[in-house]
Amino acid sequence: MFRSVRRALEPAGLGDPVICYQGAVVADGDGRWLRHLPIPLALARDAIAFAADEGYSPNVYVGDELFVSEVTQHARDYAEFQHLEIEPVGDLLEWLSEPPTKLVLVGDPDALDAVETRAKARFGVDLYISKSLPYFLEFAAAGVTKGTGLDFLAAKLGFTREQTIAFGDGENDVELVEWPGYGIAVENAHERVKAVADWICPSAREEGVAQVLELFLDSMR
Numbered sequence: 001m002f003r004s005v006r007r008a009l010e011p012a013g014l015g016d017p018v019i020c021y022q023g024a025v026v027a028d029g030d031g032r033w034l035r036h037l038p039i040p041l042a043l044a045r046d047a048i049a050f051a052a053d054e055g056y057s058p059n060v061y062v063g064d065e066l067f068v069s070e071v072t073q074h075a076r077d078y079a080e081f082q083h084l085e086i087e088p089v090g091d092l093l094e095w096l097s098e099p100p101t102k103l104v105l106v107g108d109p110d111a112l113d114a115v116e117t118r119a120k121a122r123f124g125v126d127l128y129i130s131k132s133l134p135y136f137l138e139f140a141a142a143g144v145t146k147g148t149g150l151d152f153l154a155a156k157l158g159f160t161r162e163q164t165i166a167f168g169d170g171e172n173d174v175e176l177v178e179w180p181g182y183g184i185a186v187e188n189a190h191e192r193v194k195a196v197a198d199w200i201c202p203s204a205r206e207e208g209v210a211q212v213l214e215l216f217l218d219s220m221r
Helices: 002-012 041-053 073-082 109-126 146-157 171-178 191-196 208-219
Strands: 018-020 025-027 033-036 059-062 065-068 102-106 127-131 136-141 165-168 182-186 199-201
Touching (some): 002 018, 002 025, 018 146, 025 146, 033 146, 065 073, 073 102, 109 136, 165 208, 171 191, 182 191, 182 208, 199 208
Parallel strands (some): 165 182, 182 199
Antiparallel strands (some): 018 025, 025 033, 127 136
16 A cells, blocks of 8 residues: 555655555655546356355455445554554445455455455456465456566656566565566565575575665675
């Protein structure tokens, strides 16, 4: 969510565009959305019904706000993790009247692995489905990835793949690391991200991204 990213941007004094919602949104530093590719309403309803059949009630994102059917422990855990307010709306299928930006199922990692397999079989190429963290299974519109978000940003700002370095760790960073001329996975990254990376840098615990950026900036002096 942009409102989550803002908490990192403001203390650092950064006003550059950011890729949010798995690539479904690109926003400028003021929060104005430059790109928004939500899930078509009918398809979102199908995904919510699928989730219900699997025993899940998803987090639903509309207009940079987070909505749930009711405030459960999973909803609280997610909201606290993201430092967000959540709004319960009752029956999601009755409530939803506009295309949501993203849906997220929260639960046991092993159980969600099985749900991910069934979801991909059910929706095929109609939705982009991936985990961000082991206990978050995310649904976005077809064609939405962090890689396509970066491609949009490149065209808008005028840089190329060859001029780009990108870092990733989570399963949903595969396309992000594949897109640039040089993709880097941190040592603690998901194995799928490491498989497409050009290089593996030290882990997040060792501030690997900062190490690479410092070395790169030193090389330009």
